[in-house]
Amino acid sequence: MQHSDRYFTKIVDDTRQFFRSPGLVAVTTTAAILIFLFIVFPIGSVLQKSLTVSYPTVSIHYRHNIATPGDLEKKLIQPVMAVLSSVPGLVKSNVVRKDPQTVLILLRFEKFWDDLKGLNDAKRAIRPIQATIEPLIEEVKYKLSKERIYSTETYKDFFANSYYWHSLRNSIILAVVSTTIITVIAFCLAYVGLRGPRGARGPLRMIGLLPLVAPPFIFSLSLILLGGRSGIITKLFDLDFNLYGWPGVIIAQVITFLPLGYLMIENILRSLGTNMEDAATDMGATDYDILFKITIPLSFPGILKAALLVFLLSIADFGNPMLISGNVHFLATDAYLYWVGENNLEMAAVFCVFLIVPSMLMFIIHEFILKGKSYTTIGGKPQQGEERSIPSKILYPMLAVVIPVSMVIIACFGMIFLGAFTKILMINNAFTLEHFNSPNGIRALITSLKFALGAACIAPLFGVTLSYILIRKRIPFKRVLEFLSLLGFAVPGTVMGVGYILAFNTPPIKLTGTFLIMIINEAFRNLSVSLEAGSSKLHQIDVAIEEAAFDMGASAMKTFFKIVLPLISSALLAGFIYTFMVGMIAVSAVIFLISPGNDLAALYILAVAEQGMLGMACAISIMLIAVVLLCLGALKLVARYTRTEVY
Amino acid sequence: MADHERSTVLEIQNLTKRFGRMTAVDNVSFLLENGKLMTFVGPSGCGKTTLLRMISGLTEPTEGQIVLDGEDITFLRANARDTAMVFQNYALFPHMTVSQNIGFGLQIRKKPKDEVKSEVERLLELVQLQGLGDRKTQQLSGGQQQRVALARALSLHPKILLLDEPLSNLDANLRVMMREEIRKLQEQLHLSIIFVTHDQEEAMSISDILVVMNNGIVKQIGSPTEIYERPIDEFVANFVGYINFFAGTVYSLSGDEMIFRTEHGDLAIQQPPMQVSPGDRLKAVIRPESIGIARPGHQTDAGKNVIEGCVVSNMYIGAIIRYTIAVGDQMVYSLNSLPWIFLPKLCLLL
Numbered sequence: 001m002q003h004s005d006r007y008f009t010k011i012v013d014d015t016r017q018f019f020r021s022p023g024l025v026a027v028t029t030t031a032a033i034l035i036f037l038f039i040v041f042p043i044g045s046v047l048q049k050s051l052t053v054s055y056p057t058v059s060i061h062y063r064h065n066i067a068t069p070g071d072l073e074k075k076l077i078q079p080v081m082a083v084l085s086s087v088p089g090l091v092k093s094n095v096v097r098k099d100p101q102t103v104l105i106l107l108r109f110e111k112f113w114d115d116l117k118g119l120n121d122a123k124r125a126i127r128p129i130q131a132t133i134e135p136l137i138e139e140v141k142y143k144l145s146k147e148r149i150y151s152t153e154t155y156k157d158f159f160a161n162s163y164y165w166h167s168l169r170n171s172i173i174l175a176v177v178s179t180t181i182i183t184v185i186a187f188c189l190a191y192v193g194l195r196g197p198r199g200a201r202g203p204l205r206m207i208g209l210l211p212l213v214a215p216p217f218i219f220s221l222s223l224i225l226l227g228g229r230s231g232i233i234t235k236l237f238d239l240d241f242n243l244y245g246w247p248g249v250i251i252a253q254v255i256t257f258l259p260l261g262y263l264m265i266e267n268i269l270r271s272l273g274t275n276m277e278d279a280a281t282d283m284g285a286t287d288y289d290i291l292f293k294i295t296i297p298l299s300f301p302g303i304l305k306a307a308l309l310v311f312l313l314s315i316a317d318f319g320n321p322m323l324i325s326g327n328v329h330f331l332a333t334d335a336y337l338y339w340v341g342e343n344n345l346e347m348a349a350v351f352c353v354f355l356i357v358p359s360m361l362m363f364i365i366h367e368f369i370l371k372g373k374s375y376t377t378i379g380g381k382p383q384q385g386e387e388r389s390i391p392s393k394i395l396y397p398m399l400a401v402v403i404p405v406s407m408v409i410i411a412c413f414g415m416i417f418l419g420a421f422t423k424i425l426m427i428n429n430a431f432t433l434e435h436f437n438s439p440n441g442i443r444a445l446i447t448s449l450k451f452a453l454g455a456a457c458i459a460p461l462f463g464v465t466l467s468y469i470l471i472r473k474r475i476p477f478k479r480v481l482e483f484l485s486l487l488g489f490a491v492p493g494t495v496m497g498v499g500y501i502l503a504f505n506t507p508p509i510k511l512t513g514t515f516l517i518m519i520i521n522e523a524f525r526n527l528s529v530s531l532e533a534g535s536s537k538l539h540q541i542d543v544a545i546e547e548a549a550f551d552m553g554a555s556a557m558k559t560f561f562k563i564v565l566p567l568i569s570s571a572l573l574a575g576f577i578y579t580f581m582v583g584m585i586a587v588s589a590v591i592f593l594i595s596p597g598n599d600l601a602a603l604y605i606l607a608v609a610e611q612g613m614l615g616m617a618c619a620i621s622i623m624l625i626a627v628v629l630l631c632l633g634a635l636k637l638v639a640r641y642t643r644t645e646v647y
Numbered sequence: 648m649a650d651h652e653r654s655t656v657l658e659i660q661n662l663t664k665r666f667g668r669m670t671a672v673d674n675v676s677f678l679l680e681n682g683k684l685m686t687f688v689g690p691s692g693c694g695k696t697t698l699l700r701m702i703s704g705l706t707e708p709t710e711g712q713i714v715l716d717g718e719d720i721t722f723l724r725a726n727a728r729d730t731a732m733v734f735q736n737y738a739l740f741p742h743m744t745v746s747q748n749i750g751f752g753l754q755i756r757k758k759p760k761d762e763v764k765s766e767v768e769r770l771l772e773l774v775q776l777q778g779l780g781d782r783k784t785q786q787l788s789g790g791q792q793q794r795v796a797l798a799r800a801l802s803l804h805p806k807i808l809l810l811d812e813p814l815s816n817l818d819a820n821l822r823v824m825m826r827e828e829i830r831k832l833q834e835q836l837h838l839s840i841i842f843v844t845h846d847q848e849e850a851m852s853i854s855d856i857l858v859v860m861n862n863g864i865v866k867q868i869g870s871p872t873e874i875y876e877r878p879i880d881e882f883v884a885n886f887v888g889y890i891n892f893f894a895g896t897v898y899s900l901s902g903d904e905m906i907f908r909t910e911h912g913d914l915a916i917q918q919p920p921m922q923v924s925p926g927d928r929l930k931a932v933i934r935p936e937s938i939g940i941a942r943p944g945h946q947t948d949a950g951k952n953v954i955e956g957c958v959v960s961n962m963y964i965g966a967i968i969r970y971t972i973a974v975g976d977q978m979v980y981s982l983n984s985l986p987w988i989f990l991p992k993l994c995l996l997l
């Protein structure tokens with residue numbers, strides 16, 4: 001009672017304070033509207049869509065003179081349904097009461113059956129009995145996908161057919177398996193990279209981070225070259241086996257998402273320091289004891305956090321399943337297929353919902369349950385103790401994990417180069433540069449550059465400003481605003497793509513088909529990184545500095561622009577770099593929003609690879625990586641020149 | 648000029664600040680005269696900073712009124728107030744040079760460039776930082792940063808200067824030097840200053856008026872001498888360095904004096920500032936340096952207020968010796984610079 005009371009007064013107090021500064025109200029309201037419009041609204045649209053059906057319908061308005069529901073059933077519905085059952089291709093017909101004067105008959109035709117033709121057939125079938133039902137009705141309407149009603153029909157469908165729900169099952173299995181493997185490998189890699197043989201540390205770190213610069217599906221590409229139906233290994237050893245399906249997707253995902261897991265776990269191990277392990281040794285613990293009873297339990301919350309993030313990425317992954325899944329189906333890609341291939345918007349929306357649910361679950365665990373739960377702070381600062389080296393009985397098993405993985409990563413990169421410079425790998429191995437001669441590819445690269453730069457201009461500015469008002473200002477319902485702004489990241493890209501089409505396809509805000517909507521989508525999906533960068537920087541800056549400026553007569557706006565912004569410029573730059581890099585290799589959401597003439601490099605590579613032009617795909621990938629590295633180098637120079645520190 | 652100046656620059660009336668259910672500053676009222684240096688002093692968490700921030704406008708009062716130079720500024724925001732604050736860790740703008748820091752307020756007010764420049768030069772000279780204007784603030788020592796913060800605050804000729812523990816980040820010697828400098832500056836420029844500290848010695852040595860606070864409440868307001876000689880209660884007494892307490896009852900009153908009966912004997916002492924009558928239970932305090940020591944049987948200087956005790960320990964503090972003396976089951980402390988030393992275990996008279 002007391003508690004809720006206090007919470008309430010706090011909200012009231014915050015609100016009162018808040019409305020006393022009109023500038024803050026204006027900025028916050030704008031931010032809230034933008035977040036609502038570009039994050040919440042699209043997700044809501046997906047949810048709404050998943051709960052509606054829009055079949056071809058026959059809608060019958062009947063007259064008041066039908067006395068009882070029984071009458072209605074006997075005299076009107078039964079005869080109509082009887083004649084409709086003869087319509088060819090009809091799978092199912094459902095009767096729904098819309099209002100007291102209307103019955104709707106939803107018709108469901110076989111897959112790929114032409115709805116329009118079916119509807120005409122229905123019209124023709126009803127015509128003979130028109131005369132007998134005439135006295136009862138006012139009018140009969142035939143509508144093609146016009147009538148939209150709320151229904152859980154699509155969900156029922158989803159669970160009724162194994163080819164639908166198997167995708168969900170597969171996606172979850174994939175995410176669990178990939179996450180587990182990645183966590184183990186990343187731990188070994190980080191452990192050996194930090195404490196292993198000195199000479200191996202640098203290279204291991206390099207290898208761990210190498211996949212970061214590549215487009216997210218590039219490893220599928222090289223795996224196909226390596227072990228696809230006519231891959232090097234498959235051909236060389238004349239194997240019956242190929243990597244398409246589960247093995248391919250899992251290997252590709254493991255490599256793709258390894259850097260993230262590696263970075264996070266390395267960070268944890270580093271901050272753990274060695275003093276607690278030293279203490280354990282001192283008390284007579286064996287090396288195994290220390291690893292399994294000290295190191296792993298201590299770093300467990302951090303590792304769990306890393307695993308949750310990897311899970312999010314794995315379940316949202318689009319490119320790898322697209323290229324190498326063979327005939328195994330996954331949620332994110334199937335949503336796209338139902339959307340684009342079959343125009344089955346409702347089913348695509350339902351797929352999206354099943355993408356949202358596990359992601360949200362992980363996100364909520366990450367944000368609310370694990371937040372701040374880390375043992376690394378207990379020991380204080382990492383203390384520079386006597387360096388610990390790994391005993392060989394732990395080192396060797398770890399090396400047995402690390403070395404093969406490193407070799408696969410290097411092989412994958414090698415394959416890309418090999419593929420790019422040979423005519424057709426394993427068929428005609430002559431050296432060639434012709435794959436690089438792709439005007440469309442280069443045009444797509446330029447578009448990608450514009451796209452990534454556009455997003456990288458919006459996201460950091462908005463994200464960092466948002467972090468400022470969230471951290472420094474008293475705003476009512478602050479936590480809600482923060483949560484919603486992070487949603488764009490937590491929800492898989494496929495969902496955001498579908499959501500944007502659903503939300504912005506009709507006036508008042510019709511944006512689909514424009515370049516702008518692609519940029520906005522990318523910016524808002526990556527808001528969270530700039531937000532985090534801004535927050536962590538702001539936490540380092542003493543509030544008194546801003547208060548001093550305010551006390552000297554600067555307005556809130558002047559304080560922000562003259563004091564705060566220069567001080568957190570490094571966060572802006574970090575946000576810029578991240579958004580730019582991610583934008584250059586974006587696939588999953590933009591694939592829904594792409595418009596003719598605005599092809600992006602990563603999407604173009606995907607399309608080319610799907611058509612089997614692997615050489616060209618490799619070549620454009622190399623150009624893409626080169627452009628990204630070049631831009632990063634330039635930014636580093638700028639940063640050094642302006643003495644802005646980057647994380 | 649002087650005729651137009653008000654004698655009261657700041658008037659605080661019933662100022663209260665609550666954070667949730669916690670009252671940080673509780674119904675505080677006082678006046679500050681023009682050109683005086685006032686100190687808020689009290690233990691950590693007693694509400695000094697909160698009170699100061701309410702005066703500067705950085706914290707909004709829950710109740711009460713603040714009048715600056717005849718104008719009610721209770722609801723004026725910090726950037727519109729004629730007050731200037733020096734923060735505990737100086738809060739210099741790290742991305743600006745010393746000159747830019749000092750000139751910030753003037754620049755915000757869109758003063759012409761050369762005017763800002765000459766004013767900054769003048770201020771640099773005032774705080775003895777000539778020639779350091781182009782340095783980055785991180786390249787300055789703690790004391791120099793302190794001066795920059797001071798100059799920045801002075802740049803706008805505030806009606807009142809607010810200093811929140813400005814010296815706590817400096818080492819002991821520098822602290823004494825800086826506080827003398829601040830005092831000199833204050834006298835030279837006829838500034839009205841509020842100075843926050845939790846160091847009673849600092850407070851005693853620098854201020855015209857002391858405000859002793861505890862738990863959000865003002866315990867006593869007065870000049871250092873007043874507070875030192877007539878502390879109003881045990882808390883204030885303790886705070887200004889009294890550590891010897893004797894509980895007892897008022898036995899009789901005569902003129903300025905009263906006879907105070909304790910378990911160790913009767914004491915003839917000065918009447919306290921408040922009204923007392925015989926039979927009241929009180930505590931008497933005595934400063935350690937007011938306690939003289941003599942061997943049993945020796946004639947003492949005062950000839951009265953003699954209590955017997957036993958030296959438990961002695962400790963040198965510079966040229967003086969601090970004795971811990973057991974009187975009954977109570978410990979009494981005495982500071983003495985006697986030519987001979989009393990060793991522990993030696994019983995003696997107070």
Ligand SMILES: Nc1ncnc2c1ncn2[C@@H]1O[C@H](COP(=O)(O)OP(=O)(O)OP(=O)(O)O)[C@@H](O)[C@H]1O
Pocket residue numbers: 666669670671690691692693694695696697698845
């Ligand atoms: N923003 C705030 N929210 C909640 N409580 C606060 C806030 N600011 C201060 N307090 C509380 O008000 C009380 C007074 O704090 P204040 O900072 O004024 O103390 P102080 O006398 O300056 O202490 P110190 O000598 O340590 O600086 C403290 O108990 C503090 O916890």
Ligand SMILES: [Mg+2]
Pocket residue numbers: 695696697811
């Ligand atoms: Mg304080």
